[in-house]
Amino acid sequence: MEAxxxxxxxxxxxxxxxxxxxxxxxxxxxxxxxxxSVLQHVQKNGVLVxxxxxxxxxxxxxxxxxxxxxxxxxxxxxxHLGVEVRPLFPRTVETLLQATERGVVHMAAAGLAITPAxxxxxxxxxxxxxxxxxxxYRRGSAxxxxxxxxxxxxxxxxxxxxxxxxxxxxxxxxxxxxxxxxHDDISTERxxxxxxxxxxxxxxxxxxxxxxxxxxxxxxxxxxDLTESQPLGWAFSRNGDDSLLDAANAFLNLVxxxxxxxxxxxxYFGHSDxxxxxxxxxxxxxxxxxxxxxxxxxxxxxxxTGIDWRxxxxxxxxxxxxxxxxxxxxxxxxVMMLTQSTAQxxxxxxxxxxxxxxxxxxxxxxxxxxxxxERIQEPNRLWLTLAGYNIGFGHLEDARILTxxxxxxxxxxxxxxxxxxxxxxxxxxxxxxxxxxxxxxxxDYVDRIRNYYDLLVWFTTTNDRKTLQRLMTxxxx
Numbered sequence: 001m002e003a004x005x006x007x008x009x010x011x012x013x014x015x016x017x018x019x020x021x022x023x024x025x026x027x028x029x030x031x032x033x034x035x036x037s038v039l040q041h042v043q044k045n046g047v048l049v050x051x052x053x054x055x056x057x058x059x060x061x062x063x064x065x066x067x068x069x070x071x072x073x074x075x076x077x078x079x080h081l082g083v084e085v086r087p088l089f090p091r092t093v094e095t096l097l098q099a100t101e102r103g104v105v106h107m108a109a110a111g112l113a114i115t116p117a118x119x120x121x122x123x124x125x126x127x128x129x130x131x132x133x134x135x136x137y138r139r140g141s142a143x144x145x146x147x148x149x150x151x152x153x154x155x156x157x158x159x160x161x162x163x164x165x166x167x168x169x170x171x172x173x174x175x176x177x178x179x180x181x182x183h184d185d186i187s188t189e190r191x192x193x194x195x196x197x198x199x200x201x202x203x204x205x206x207x208x209x210x211x212x213x214x215x216x217x218x219x220x221x222x223x224x225d226l227t228e229s230q231p232l233g234w235a236f237s238r239n240g241d242d243s244l245l246d247a248a249n250a251f252l253n254l255v256x257x258x259x260x261x262x263x264x265x266x267x268y269f270g271h272s273d274x275x276x277x278x279x280x281x282x283x284x285x286x287x288x289x290x291x292x293x294x295x296x297x298x299x300x301x302x303x304x305t306g307i308d309w310r311x312x313x314x315x316x317x318x319x320x321x322x323x324x325x326x327x328x329x330x331x332x333x334x335v336m337m338l339t340q341s342t343a344q345x346x347x348x349x350x351x352x353x354x355x356x357x358x359x360x361x362x363x364x365x366x367x368x369x370x371x372x373x374e375r376i377q378e379p380n381r382l383w384l385t386l387a388g389y390n391i392g393f394g395h396l397e398d399a400r401i402l403t404x405x406x407x408x409x410x411x412x413x414x415x416x417x418x419x420x421x422x423x424x425x426x427x428x429x430x431x432x433x434x435x436x437x438x439x440x441x442x443x444d445y446v447d448r449i450r451n452y453y454d455l456l457v458w459f460t461t462t463n464d465r466k467t468l469q470r471l472m473t474x475x476x477x
Contacts, residue, residue: 039081039243042106048078049086051096051108055189056212057268058111059087063308063457069208069268073128074109074234076260077251091185094160097121100235106244108235111206113162123238125248127231128261131206133163135223138195139277144202144223147175154201155180156191163204166227192217193467211272215455216467218280263414267379270414271447283317283452284471287459290322294335297355301362310460312362314452315386318445319361324354336361365389376411383413386449387420387442394434395423396442402428417443 058070090096100108157163159182171178191203196217255261302309319337320326327333334357348360369385388396399420400410408415422428423439
């Protein structure tokens with residue numbers, strides 16, 4: 001029997017509906033099962049796996065855990081994405097690049113110079129820092145002025161580094177007779193140590209690494225610059241999509257525009273050139289000869305106040321070079337150089353007694369810190385506290401008022417330190433409640449304490465026994 005026309009139409013509608021449903025179901029299936037992008041994968045798992053290297057400019061164990069410029073910048077990026085950072089530490093530059101190429105890590109953040117050879121292997125982010133390659137020699141030895149003064153075997157670099165790559169380029173294009181020695185499974189810092197010890201004559205280092213390391217490897221110095229300013233970037237695999245790279249570029253542009261990148265640079269590099277060769281040499285001698293007799297007092301004061309003893313020791317060194325009998329022309333005295341009124345306020349009866357002086361100084365630091373608005377977070381809170389400890393809280397508030405008048409944040413040390421010197425300018429101090437002050441002094445004071453604190457943290461955490469032994473025998477030279 002033939003079906004009626006109406007029945008055929010109903011069947012056609014049902015079939016069409018089934019086909020439409022099946023098609024939509026297929027689309028929804030594909031949408032639901034579409035592979036995640038790299039960025040989505042990171043955010044879904046809540047972890048950003050980053051290859052880095054342990055160095056003064058990248059990653060190290062600070063007073064409160066992992067620290068360093070690279071790590072701090074990556075941590076900001078991770079927070080921006082709503083995830084946590086998981087650092088991995090490949091043994092060499094080459095294995096770090098391989099891990100990035102193969103997607104073993106999501107990205108690499110290790111102070112990597114953006115070079116043509118590396119760009120063939122990985123994709124780089126927008127540059128976030130610029131450095132100069134420098135030839136480093138040992139102070140007191142013959143200083144080379146150019147490659148004409150460098151003999152075969154003199155120059156040592158990390159194998160697979162941008163320094164190694166650049167030397168190969170120079171040999172191919174300009175200096176066919178150029179030779180150097182490469183070292184696997186070794187860091188730039190280790191090569192700087194060998195130059196400092198006199199075991200190697202020369203090495204190469206990026207300018208920011210050379211400056212930071214000079215506080216420990218005090219005999220190292222710059223012979224000459226090898227390159228113009230060159231960019232550093234984060235590295236990403238070429239095998240994945242661009243989602244994470246695009247997010248990184250957007251983030252780096254954001255922190256450049258809102259000032260966070262500049263503040264991070266100031267935090268990690270802005271104070272590192274305050275100490276010269278004599279300063280560091282004298283400091284390490286006093287760490288050996290003077291600190292042991294006061295360390296227990298600093299540790300005791302730390303237990304009482306919750307302030308890191310190494311910070312208290314850094315303040316004490318800046319104040320008196322750890323001398324219990326120190327006296328200034330203005331009458332302040334003792335290890336922490338307390339005024340008579342401050343000592344009385346803190347219940348100190350003998351400022352020349354090192355235990356009393358250190359305890360009083362620690363308590364007074366807490367008094368100043370409590371005056372800082374609660375909204376101000378670390379590390380700005382600490383640096384503003386130190387400035388107030390030095391110049392007085394009233395003058396610090398005047399500098400913060402000037403900062404606010406300029407439309408900048410009075411809660412950021414990076415901004416306030418630029419206005420503190422204006423307290424000595426009548427154009428400005430006549431408009432302020434507390435009047436004239438030598439505002440450059442707290443800027444220098446804070447910078448030097450930050451250096452001493454960095455060095456004491458390194459001193460108490462490093463595994464570099466060879467360098468420690470060298471620093472503790474500075475008079476042997």
